[in-house]
Every structure is written in structure tokens, then in C-alpha cells.
Amino acid sequence: MTVRVQQQDFDTAAELDRLTAGQTRIGAAVTFSGLVRDFADTAPGSTQSMTLEHYPGMTERQLEAIVSEARQRWPLEDCLVIHRYGRLAPGDRIVLVITTSAHRQAAFEANAFLVDWLKTKAPFWKLEEHGGERRWVDAKESDDEAAARWQR
Amino acid sequence: MRILYFALLRERVGTAEETVSPPAEVKTVADLLAWLRSRSAGHEAALANAALVRVAVNQDYAGPDQPVQAGDEIAIFPPVTGG
Secondary structure, three states, X not given: OEEEEEOOOOOHHHHHHHHHOOOOOOOXXXXXXXXXXXXXXXXXXXXXXXXXXXXXXHHHHHHHHHHHHHHHHOOEEEEEEEEEOEEEOOOOEEEEEEEEEOXXXXXXXXXXXXXHHHHHHOOEEEEEEEOOEEEEOOOOHHHHHHHHOOOO | OEEEEOHHHHHHHOOOEEEOOOOOOOOEHHHHHHHHHOOOHHHHHHHOOHHHXXXXXXXXXXXXXXXXXXXXXXXXXXXXXXX
């Protein structure tokens, strides 16, 4: 299992290949890519940039804890989480979550769990710029609800 | 005790980091937040709305009753918005 928090871009296909190369027990690999979209609560096309701030140290710790939890709950072969920080433009990749398993259900469910949980637990904050104005993105109740469905 | 601020709360407090020595009666996260609010108008503006304040002690999330002590790394930040 791997967690990476980095400024630089990543290559989704290369990461998927690396995780699955030579593995014959993997029947399913689920890939989630999070991208910067060019609208938020405002009009389409209005977001000029998004800057992600994080808490070095705690961010990695939290992501690793979330990954450990996923591995306890589902029979995963492997799992990769890459999350970027710094200034990004619309269309840029922000986050990559890949889960691999013998069967698709575990890979799908664990992937959704990881994304839902990292959105509510990993210390990242988004700052958007539109029309020369900067605005910190508010946390969404819908994200808390999405994460809460995994409570047990 | 080292205090780190992030995102909107960092901007409101006006610093990313400060080292403080609170009085002995500051024993918990809640005590610390109340004491920090008295330090400046910026601290007050950052910390007044408890619903928008999250705390981590030594890089793990902490509730209001969690003890704090000298040497701890305390991070104070708004609800997270990654992913």
C-alpha cells in the first residue's frame, strides 16, 4: 500500500500499470481520478485556479490510517492514494485512488470508501480564485453524509 | 507548546505558527481554545465559531476534552475540503 502527497502531477496509466504488473491474483482494479473543475457554487467557467494547502505529516498519517482501515474491511491486493497540493488549474489532476482485489465488489467499495473518507478526514484545504477574488471552499454536508454511510 | 494554524484560520490569526506557554489552568483543548481567543482580535475572529474549528493534538484529531501539555504540537484548522 502506498500513500503519496506531492506537488507534481502523476501519470494515471503508469501508476495503474505499476500496481498490476505481474500480478495474477488481481481480477479487478478500480481507478478514481479527481480533477479540478472550472465551476464551484458559482457560474461555469469561473474558477481560475485552485490552491490546495495541507498539513505535512498529519496528512500522510491520516491517509495511511484510512488506507489501513480499508484493508481491514475489504480483501484488497493493493491500494494507492496520491493527493496533490499547491496551485492547480481547471482540468488538472488532484487525486488518484487505485484499489485492486481478486473481485470487483471489494475494489469498487473500498475505492468509494477511501475517497469519501479522505474528503472528510485528510487535512487539505481548497482555496479557489474566481474573477480576481479568492475564496476558501466550505466543507460540504453532503461529503459528511457520504462518509457517514461507511460508519458501522 | 507549538500551535499551527491552517487555511482560513491561519489568515485570520495572522500567523502560521506560534509557540505559547499557557497558564497551568489550561488543561484541555477547550481550555486552550478559550485562552487563545484572548490573545488578539485575529485569534478571536478565527476561533469564535466553534463549528468552524477543528483541532489535532500531535497530528491526531482531538475533541474538546482531550488533555494538552507542554511540548504538544497543536494544529487548529477549519473543516477539511480535500479530495
